[in-house]
Amino acid sequence: MTSYGGYTNDYSNTSYGAQGGAGGGGFMTGGSQNSPSGGDSQERNDTLRPVTIKQVNESQESGQFFNIDNSHVSQVTFVGQVRSTSIQTTNITYKLDDGTGTVEVKQWIDPDQDESSRPRIDDNAYVRVWGKIKQFNNKKHVGAHFVRPITDFNEISYHLLEATAVHLYFTKGPLTSKDGANGAGGGAYSNGNMGGATGGLGADGLPPGLSANARKIYHCLRTTQQSNEGLHTADIAHRLQMESADLAKGGDELLETGVIYTTVDDQTWAILNTSS
Amino acid sequence: MSESTPRISSQYLENFQHQTVRVVGKITQLRGESATMDANGSITLQLNRDTHLQLNHACEVIGKVQGDLSIRVLTSTDFGTEFDLTAADAVVDATHRYKEIFYGDGH
Numbered sequence: 001m002t003s004y005g006g007y008t009n010d011y012s013n014t015s016y017g018a019q020g021g022a023g024g025g026g027f028m029t030g031g032s033q034n035s036p037s038g039g040d041s042q043e044r045n046d047t048l049r050p051v052t053i054k055q056v057n058e059s060q061e062s063g064q065f066f067n068i069d070n071s072h073v074s075q076v077t078f079v080g081q082v083r084s085t086s087i088q089t090t091n092i093t094y095k096l097d098d099g100t101g102t103v104e105v106k107q108w109i110d111p112d113q114d115e116s117s118r119p120r121i122d123d124n125a126y127v128r129v130w131g132k133i134k135q136f137n138n139k140k141h142v143g144a145h146f147v148r149p150i151t152d153f154n155e156i157s158y159h160l161l162e163a164t165a166v167h168l169y170f171t172k173g174p175l176t177s178k179d180g181a182n183g184a185g186g187g188a189y190s191n192g193n194m195g196g197a198t199g200g201l202g203a204d205g206l207p208p209g210l211s212a213n214a215r216k217i218y219h220c221l222r223t224t225q226q227s228n229e230g231l232h233t234a235d236i237a238h239r240l241q242m243e244s245a246d247l248a249k250g251g252d253e254l255l256e257t258g259v260i261y262t263t264v265d266d267q268t269w270a271i272l273n274t275s276s
Numbered sequence: 277m278s279e280s281t282p283r284i285s286s287q288y289l290e291n292f293q294h295q296t297v298r299v300v301g302k303i304t305q306l307r308g309e310s311a312t313m314d315a316n317g318s319i320t321l322q323l324n325r326d327t328h329l330q331l332n333h334a335c336e337v338i339g340k341v342q343g344d345l346s347i348r349v350l351t352s353t354d355f356g357t358e359f360d361l362t363a364a365d366a367v368v369d370a371t372h373r374y375k376e377i378f379y380g381d382g383h
Contacts, residue, residue, distance in 0.1 A: 052377050054280070081353070099281045099298050100378045124351065153334070153355040157363040160378075164370045167377045 048075040048130065050163045054100035057140055059133055066133045069170035076142070077130045079150065079159040082123050094121070094147065096129065098160075104141040105129055119148055126150040128159075173212050207257050213250035216240055221260060221271050229263045230270025281338055282379050285368045286317030289345045299347065300336045300355065300364040303329050310346075313337070316365055320346035327352050334359035
């Protein structure tokens with residue numbers, strides 16, 4: 001559990017191919033499957049995200065990608081129990097259940113591979129899957145790169161907690177603490193999909209658990225010159241290029257926690273300055 | 277979704293009567309047709325003929341919570357003796373706190 005501090009690292013856009021000459025190493029599935037022209041941008045998005053089966057089934061298709069918590073996912077990994085197995089000539093289809101839902105996982109059979117070298121997977125066994133979300137006739141399945149049996153059952157707990165931590169990272173932002181010990185987290189976060197303007201906010205003494213939008217609004221109020229009446233929401237929306245619904249939601253979080261307050265009317269907000 | 281089986285421990289039993297759930301705990305007593313499991317408090321399990329439990333092993337059961345808060349076991353998986361029940365408890369807590377990624381809005 002102590003390793004959870006590691007989640008302040010960048011989960012958003014890991015670039016496996018970008019470290020100098022390392023392009024040939026690691027798992028480069030994205031690169032090898034795409035045309036040379038498209039390969040570059042795809043590669044940069046080649047992330048591996050731990051998820052629950054419910055998240056797979058509820059992922060949103062957008063173009064060639066799927067979105068979970070409003071960010072692109074390419075590879076996913078999850079843990080589940082095999083409910084049924086059907087072996088065809090070209091692929092094996094497993095139906096997996098992790099308690100949150102069920103999904104079909106298809107693994108293509110490599111004809112050159114010796115059958116006996118494949119791990120034996122019995123019904124009701126717990127397995128770990130890595131793969132890509134696919135959609136066919138409005139039904140999602142996962143194209144698996146590998147499926148391996150789980151031997152240490154603690155991996156199930158570990159996976160579910162990791163999936164939760166990553167989900168919270170994408171919906172509420174990185175771990176922050178009140179004393180602002182979050183230098184690395186803020187920096188990594190600014191590379192993420194959720195907006196670049198929020199880096200380094202941890203030092204502002206905001207309570208933990210605020211959404212990215214709430215943090216942006218607070219930052220805007222803090223850094224924009226204003227009268228003691230504060231700023232009108234329309235002004236904030238314009239400065240941040242934020243939808244009014246998102247703005248209202250983020251503002252509500254800040255009002256609820258008492259770090260901002262309304263001044264001349266409900267739509268004009270100012271920071272409640274407790275330190276001075 | 278009807279296919280989900282929420283993870284619970286003993287203190288959640290009342291909220292999940294007549295539902296199919298998952299519980300991980302340590303088997304503390306075996307009495308033929310029933311058994312007792314410790315999952316943050318003790319739970320009575322009603323076994324079926326195919327259930328094979330081992331004393332002092334951690335075990336995951338999928339079963340239906342009865343009106344008397346015992347669980348009628350449908351399937352069980354032996355998790356052995358090296359399983360960290362504290363971590364499993366943290367999972368139960370997380371799944372109820374952040375149910376948006378685990379279970380439908382029905383609960």
